[in-house]
Amino acid sequence: MATPFRKSLRAKEQPCVEPAAVPCDFCTGTQLKAVKSCLGCFMSYCQTHLEPHQRVARLKTHQLVEPMDRLEDRMCKKHDRLLELFCKTEQVSVCQFCTETDHKSNPIVPLKEEYEVKMAQLEKIASDVQQMIKDRKQKIKEIKDTVELSKKDAEREIADGVQVLTALKQSIEKCQDDLNQMVKEKLKSTVKQAEGLIKEIEQEIEDLTFGSSEVKQLSHTKDHLHFLQAFRSLKNPPPTRDWTTVEVRPPSYVGTLRRSLDQLEETLNMEMKKLCDAELKRVQQYEVDVTLDPDTAHPKLILSEDGKQVHHGDVVKKLPDNPKRFTMHIFVLTMQSFSSGRFYFEVQVKDKTGWCLGVARESIARKGQITVTPETGYWNIFKNKDELIFRDNTAVRLPLRAELQKVGVFVDYDEGLLSFYDVEARVHVTSAIGCTFSEPLYPFLCPGNNDYKGDNSAPLIISPVNQTD
Structure with a gap:
């Protein structure tokens, strides 16, 4: 039971x-x-x-x-007591007897207290791991988004290329048709003139041949009376044209092909303008906010309080000796630098006769005389009165646009590409490709010396991008 x-x-x-x-x-x-x-x-x-x-x-x-x-496992092997304490020095579990012998001078805390500390650390580790996982998933998303964006950019580039090249192809075909039509019409007019003259000459030959037969027949008459009577009634030769001054001139084709090519060039320029406008809109999306660094400015330069304008002040200011400061060339760098990706900024050059702007690597020389070329770490364009020059290892003179008022600068660091744009005219000025960028790049400005009459006293201004529709 x-x-x-x-x-x-x-x-x-x-x-x-x-x-x-x-x-x-x-x-x-x-x-x-x-x-x-x-x-x-x-x-x-x-x-x-x-x-x-x-x-x-x-x-x-x-x-x-x-x-x-x-x-x-919860018992002390030495004292056969419960491991209920923790030695923070040696990071081991101990019993009460251990705290009175081997671990006497070490800080000891209850297991629960250390457990809570370690649990908090573990939670942080778990949180950090989750954040790392989240970050990596985000990176995967960014990479996939970049690939997707690249595909769309490639499709757009192909579509734009097809559109432009198709327009050029159609323009070439039209120019060819117009050229053929023009030449054929000139030839047709010449042939028609020649045929009319030949017909007129042949008619005169026919009339002259008829009169010639009468003359020939009368010339064989032996009867004096009949000859004289017939000669009196003989018709005079029909009136004829003086053909010694008449000629058929071959048509002139001088300038015909050139005019066709001029038309083609006009079409090409229109398409190039459309292409440059679209290209400028794309690069303007990479606008960065940059401000000028007073620690780098030459002592003669005067910067605005917001760090967006710089002009030449004529007077050498007494400034602290800073290793970043330019001492001979009137240059100033921005505070911001770029070591990857793409960036774009615009500088107003309106009312200036001389200036220089571009990008420079971090390790450039800043003291004494400087050679400003890509080899020494400078990529820039230079304006001096009637000249616009790209400062390559060999200076390249560029077509100078009188209306150049604002310059856009675009850099693709990873691709080694640097491009300059005439923002107001929406046209591409020049590009440098295959550049080797291995250090942080700083935008830099040089407003140039003031002219004797103050013609170059206007400031260079870092301007916000005004994207047009």
């Missing part, structure tokens, strides 16, 4: 072992969940098997704790 009762009581007291619970070490068959662990026995007990520890005097002296698995 007692056995079924105990089984029934056991089933009511404790459920079977759950996945995260500590099982009873004494249960046979189905193990029940332990309610206490004994640090004297190194065993865990369910409510039923715990009963002797509550009844037997010797067992009552054992230390009971909340259920723990792997009890032997």
Whole structure:
């Protein structure tokens, strides 16, 4: 009678072992969940098997704790005591006796306290890992977006190219048709004139031939009376044209092909203007906000408070000796530099007769005389009165546009591309390709010296981009 009762009581007291619970070490068959662990026995007990520890005097002296698995690992091997403390110096778990011997001088904290510290660290690590995963997923998205954007850019570039080249092809075909038509019409007019003259000459020949036969017949007459009577009635030769001054001039085709090519050039220029306008709109999307760095400015330069304007001040200011400052060339760099990607900025050059602007690498020489070329780290264009020059290793003179008022500068660092644009006219000025950019690049400006009459005193102004529709 007692056995079924105990089984029934056991089933009511404790459920079977759950996945995260500590099982009873004494249960046979189905193990029940332990309610206490004994640090004297190194065993865990369910409510039923715990009963002797509550009844037997010797067992009552054992230390009971909340259920723990792997009890032997929780005991100090040296002192046979529970590892319930933590040595922060040696980062190991210790018992109470350890704190009085080997770890006496070390900072000791309860396991729970260290657990909470380490758990906080673990949570941070987990959070950092999740953030790293998130960042990498974001990077994957960025890469995919870049690929997708590249595909769209490629499709647009192909479409624009097809449109331009198709227009040129049609223009060439039209020029060819117009040229053929013009030449044929000139030839047709010449042929028609020649045919009319030939017909007129042939008619005169026919009339002269008829009169010649009468003359020939009369010339064979021996009768004097008849001859004289017939000669009196003989008709005079028909009037004829003086053909000595008449000529058929071959048509002149001088200038015909050139005029056709002029028309083609006009069409090409129109298409180029459309293309440059679209190109400028694209590069303007990479606008960056840059301000001039007073620590780099030559002592004669005067900068505006917002760092957007610079002009020559004639007077050398007394400034701190800064290794970044230019001492001979009247240059100034921006505070911002760029080491990758694409960037674009615009500079107003209106009302100036001389100036220089572009980009320079970080390691450029700034003291004394400087050779301003790509080889020494400068990529720029230079305006001096009636000349516009691209400062390559060999200076390249460019067509000077009288209306040049604002210059756009675009750099694709990774592609090694640098381009200059006439912003107001919406045209491309020049480009340098295959550049080697291996250091941070700084936009730089040079307003030039003031002319004797102050003609070049206007400032260079870094202007916000005004994108047109």
